[in-house]
Amino acid sequence: MIDVLYFAWLRERIGVPREKVETDAATVQDLIAELSAREERYALAFSDLASLRVAVDQELADFDAPLAGVREVAFFPPMTGG
Amino acid sequence: MIDVLYFAWLRERIGVPREKVETDAATVQDLIAELSAREERYALAFSDLASLRVAVDQELADFDAPLAGVREVAFFPPMTGG
C-alpha cells in the first residue's frame, strides 16, 4: 500500500489530491503504467512524462526509482516557487 | 585661482580640508609638482601617487588632466564606500 499524491494540474486532472494504492509495482514507471491501464483519467494525466516530476518519500526522484519499502509517491508538474 | 580639496588621510597630512591656490599649472601633475615644491607637508602627502586619486570639477580624472577653466580639484585616497 502506497500513498500516492497529486499536485497542481495533475491533481485537477486526476480528481483527487491523494489516494492509497494497492500495488506490487517495482518502480515509479511501473506504478504509472499500472495506474494508466486502470482508468482513462490516469492515462491522460500521465501521457507526457517530460512535463511531470516525481518525489519518492518527499525527495525528488527519477521515474525508474524503486518502490520497495516506499510509503509515499507524489506526482506533479515542474515546480514554480519563488 | 583653483579650489583645492583634500579628503581622509590626505586632509589630515596636509592639515586643511580645502584652500584656494593661485597657479598657472597646466595639468594636475603640474599642480602636484608646484605644491610639493612649496612645502614639505605637500611633498610628503603627494609622495606616492599610486595611492592617490584625483577629481577635477567633481569628476574622477587622470593626473595628466588639463586644468584650463577648472574651478575645483580634489585629492584623496582610494574610495571606501559601501
Next chain:
Amino acid sequence: MRIVVQAKPFDLGAEANDFAKGVAGAGAVVTFTGIVRDTAQRDLEVMEIEHYPGMTERALTTIAEEAMARWSLADCLVIHRYGRLQAADPIMMVATAARHRADAFAAAEFLMDYLKSRAPFWKKEITQSGADWVAARDEDEAALKRW
C-alpha cells in the same frame, strides 16, 4: 537559519530588520523578495499557491543548508507563503548575511535558483479571463547549471 512556510502575510521590512539585527557582526545583508505582479493587461484577481506540506520544509531546509555549507554565511532566512494571495502581496523572501558582499549575493541567488525549481510550490493565476497554472520557465531550470 530560519525556514518559514506559512499561509499568512509577512512584513518584508519587519523581517529584514529582525534578520539584520541578528547578524550585526556580518556587515553585508542581502534580501530578495518576490511580489505578486499585477499589470493592467491581466487584471489578476488572486494567486493561489499550492505546496506539498512536509516535502516543502525538507526541500527548503536542504537548500538553505547547502547555501550555508558553500558560502561563508553568518545566517540565512527563507520565508514562503502558500494559499490565496493578492496583487502586490509579498510571496516569499530570502535573506543572507556574510562578512563580504560577494558571499551574501551569491548565496541569495543560489537560494532563489533552487527554490524556484526544486521546492514543491505551484502557482495558479486567476484573472478575469480564467485560471492558469504558471508554467515553469526554461531559464529557471538552466539557472541551476551555474552552481
Next chain:
Amino acid sequence: MRIVVQAKPFDLGAEANDFAKGVAGAGAVVTFTGIVRDTAQRDLEVMEIEHYPGMTERALTTIAEEAMARWSLADCLVIHRYGRLQAADPIMMVATAARHRADAFAAAEFLMDYLKSRAPFWKKEITQSGADWVAARDEDEAALKRW
C-alpha cells in the same frame, strides 16, 4: 530613482517596505545593506565616514543611471550615510526592482561594486587601540572589471 546622502540613521525595514510598495508591478526586489561590523577582536567605538559633498550625489546619480540603462529595472534606490556611526548601524543600502530576478540581482551587485570604489566616501575606524582609515581592497577594484 532615489539617491539619498544623509548623516542621520535610516531604517532598513521601512525603506525596503516603501521601495517595494512603489514597484508592485515589478515582482522582484533585491536589497543590499552594509552594516558597521563589530567583532570581539577590535572593540570598535565609532566609524567616521567622510564624503565629498556635491561629488557624492553626482557620482551616485551617475552610477544609478547607468544601472537603469543597463538592466530592465522598475526602480532603484541608494542611501548612504556619512558622519559618526556606531557598531550595528546600517551604513548604506541599495534596492533594485525588476520583472525578473536576474536583472534585480545584477543591478544591485553593479551598484555595490561601483559605489565601493567610485563614490567619494572614506571610512575611519576608531577603536580602543587607535584610529585607522579603512584601506581599499584590491578585490573591490577588481570587481569592476566584470561589468
